[in-house]
Amino acid sequence: MSGNVFHGPAAFQVGDHNTLDVHHHSHHTHHTHRITPQAPLDVVADELARVVGAQWQEEAGLRRLLEPAPLPVRWRVSERKAAGRIGGATAEGARARFVAVPGVSQVTREQLRDGGGLGELHAVYGGLASGRLLLIGPPAAGKTAAAVLLLLDALAHRARIGAEDRVRVPVPVLLSLEGWDPGAESAVDWAAGRLTREYTLFHGRGGRERARRLLEAGRVSLFLDGLDEVTGRLRGAMVSALETAPFRLVLVSRAREAVLTAKKARLGGALALEIQAVRPADTAAYLLNRLPADPSPAWRALTGRLLDQPDEPVQPDRPDRPGSVLAAALANPLAVALLRDVYADDGPVDELLDAARFPTPTAVENHLLDHAVAAAYSPRPGLPRPRYSPETAERTLRFIAARLTQDGSRDLRWWHIPGWTGPGPRIIGVWLVATVVCGTPGVLLAWSLYPTRQTAVLSCFAAIWGGSDIARRHAALSVPQPLSSAGRRDIFTRGTIWAGITQWLFVGTMLCLCIPLVLSIPLLTDDAPPLWFWYVVTLPLGFSEVLVTGRGYQIVTGAPVLSVGSGRRYDSVRERHSSPAVVDSRSVGPRDVWRHHIGLRLFLGLLTGCALALYIGPILAWTQYPLVGAMFAVTAFLWTGAAAGLAGNLAVATALTAVQLHAEEGTPVRMMHFLEDARRRNLLRATGPVYQFRHARLQERLAVPRE
Known part of the structure; x- marks a missing residue:
């Protein structure tokens, strides 16, 4: 800069769409470049593409679909009556429902005549006018593997396209159809809910709405697996509900079930491609x-x-x-x-x-x-020795396969494991431990205050009743429960933290002002508690406010005083405070959900016990005796911590069930560790927060009792 004349670029922002005009001045020329920052939905779509790519790159590696090079995928237009006419899918001579994605040409009948491989499959996916693709074939034909490889190809194509065209390339997401009730939820509502549960990008305030907007704008394409695994009537309802879905679809199904479904409900404009047998x-x-x-x-x-x-x-x-x-x-x-x-x-x-x-x-x-299980758990040269013997692994996987087959499911939800065996032994064990560990301080406290026989009897009965209540809470988890998979950032958001601080300061200040007036005790006398005392004893109320305004409200349910606001009527407040300050973008797998429950939610449950102890103990210590306050605090901590942190925790219930199954069935004590190890050995696979067997045929074979 010289003579107050600026010879660099000048920038200013104009309009309603954050358009940035950058002007470059020189002695001879004047250039204007228009830079338009990404819209918020574009940023979400790009981040979703990154997370989905990382998720399925890892899963494809575990399934050995990438290295070494997989078997070639070949397909032909199916001659089975699983879809309508080819002309309805290519829309030749008619208006296309979906324009071809940038970089891919519209598919014609001639391109489909000779079939093709994986490259041609992506061309069909991206250029099909109807946006409706069926991948069918016999059992074990490699349909899901083809869908995973197609998904990765679609993501790679999207990454290669320029930023201006990328907004017209949908992000492919692979989901399982299991658990969808089309009579209760539309396709968009169900898909938005699944995206919200399985990707932390959509956690917190407004997350479900962001997912819905992506779906309604066609910015996401759904790869839906498992159509053949639901009942016939439900399959037809799903196909009918998907008819008007505003996004591209790839449905994966066994050929027989696809044909049976098409007799009752046919996906309009769908093209059925049959995966060919390996040459x-x-x-x-x-x-x-x-x-x-x-x-x-x-x-x-x-x-x-x-x-x-x-x-x-x-x-x-x-x-x-x-x-x-x-x-x-x-x-x-x-x-x-x-x-x-x-x-x-x-x-x-x-x-x-x-x-x-x-x-x-x-x-x-x-x-x-x-021989698949024995081979996966046999020692290999140059590799660490397997943690589990082939006999233990096969016994465990056979038990799991038989249980899933009995339930008519392919999804192994670890939080349903507590229902796999009778809860009686666990109830008795929890009852005894809770009565002895939690009840003993209460009995001693009652005896120290009123050393009579009646007091001892009543306090013992109270301990037994309290232990039975803890056992009943634990037994309730033997019935399948909805999964609370909120993460740390959903519980501790900027809104919930400020709500907790505000509640704490307000209640503490009001006590400082009101208690001396009510008790007629001057603030500055020796008998009055110091001002900081009221802020200490009201700190637990701030802690409970953080939980009940976030996604941890179920943790404090039933805790005395601290559970205020944990009911369903508080949902509107909870939604207002549940916007995470920083989004931790990743896919949520079974191990992530387990770690959340056995780590954060268990810790917060035990911390709830500490909060109640801090609330009760100091008050009694000040008004009575320090020892009395300390014993009340210990008693409150043990009972509340056991109820909130242990008895109501799905991971704890699963761990205790694993110990019982170890005694009854000879399965590993660390069941979750075993399941993840089996996934690493390609015997199980992860789909969202659930495990599945590598293939339905493996589950079917393992479920057959040995001769």
Whole structure:
């Protein structure tokens, strides 16, 4: 700057849309560049894309879909009556319901004629005029794997597109259809609720509304898995409800269930693509790429038999050529992956060529499924020794599979584990421990104040009754409970903290002014408590206000004095204060929810006991004796902490059930650790906050009692 003349860029903001005009001056030219910052919804969409990408990149790695290179995905337009005419999906000569996403051309009938692979699948997804895609196939055909790879391709394409076009590329999100009641919730309402529960980006005040706006604007595309896992009538209701959904859809289902559903309710404009069986040559190449350069004779025999087959898909239900039983058994990605898991580089894999032992493809597949758990938990050179033995792992997974099959579900919700066995032993144990540990200080306190036989009897009965109440609270968790999966930032928001501070200061100040007047005690006499005393004893009220105005209100439910405001009538206040100052964007998995309950919610429950002790103890210590106040404080802490922190905690109930199951069924004591370990070994997978078996066939096989 010289002579008060500024020779740099000048910026100013104009208009209602935060448009920034930047003017560059020079001696010869004058340039104006218009920079438009991202709209709030654009920022949310981009952050959701980042979180979904990280989530499924990790999950795809655990499912071994990325490294080493997966089996090729091939598809054709299905000839089954699972959808309408192709012309309805491509909208040739008619107005398209969805324009093609930037970088992808509109799909035509000619492009669909010969089918294709994963690249062509993304072109169909992004260019289909109807925006309705069905991925179908027989069991274990790799439909979900294809959907996951398609999702990652869609995210990669979105990342490559320029910022101006990116707003027209929807963010793909994969959800399970289990648990949706179309009669009670519309597709948008249900999807918004699921996004709110599974992604912390939508936690807190206004989160559900942000999710709804993304869905209504078509900024999200839903990949919906598990249509074949719900009952027939519910499937039809779901398809009908999805008819008017304002976003792109990819539905994943077994072919048989898709055809049955289409007889009652057909998704208008949907295109049904059938995932093709794996070709024998592709299977052989996949296996050889993972073997040493000079494979063992057993592996050479098996891959040689596959290479002798024609280079065309083998129908698993009609193997009609020599050696085609093996090719038909290995015509799906699940069986191929299991084969590589079960047999080592020097394993006797050629035993599968024995037609007498394995006369059908099902026999081969069952053999591989029966050895999957043992293979996953067998020691491997260069890897840490498994924490659990193959026998323990198989016994546990068989028990879990049988229980889920009995419940008619594929979703393993860890907070439902307390209902897997009779609660009687736990009730008795909790009752005894609570009576002895929590009741003893109360009995001693009563005896010290009134040392009579009647006092001892009454205090003992009170301890027994209190222990039974704690046990009843614990037993209530044996019935399936809704999951409270709020995170730390949902409980401790800027609004809840300020509400707590305001409540504390207001009540403390009012006591400072009112108590001396009521008791006619001058403030400055020796008998009056100091001013700080009232702020100390009212601090617990501020703590309870933080919880009841946030998402931790259930923790203080039932606590004397502190539970005021924890009822449903306080929901409007709670919504007003539940906007997190900083959003911790990530997907919520089973382990995250478990850690939240066994960590933060348990700690806050015990802290509730401390709060009540701090509220009661000092008052009694000042008005009576310090020892009396201390004993009252200990008693209040034990009973309230046990009720709020232990008896009402889903993670504690699950941990105690795991101990009981260990004694009754021989399952691991640390059940959650085992489940996460099984996921790491690709026997389980995570879908949101629930676990599922790697494949429905694995659950079905493990649920069958051993002969």
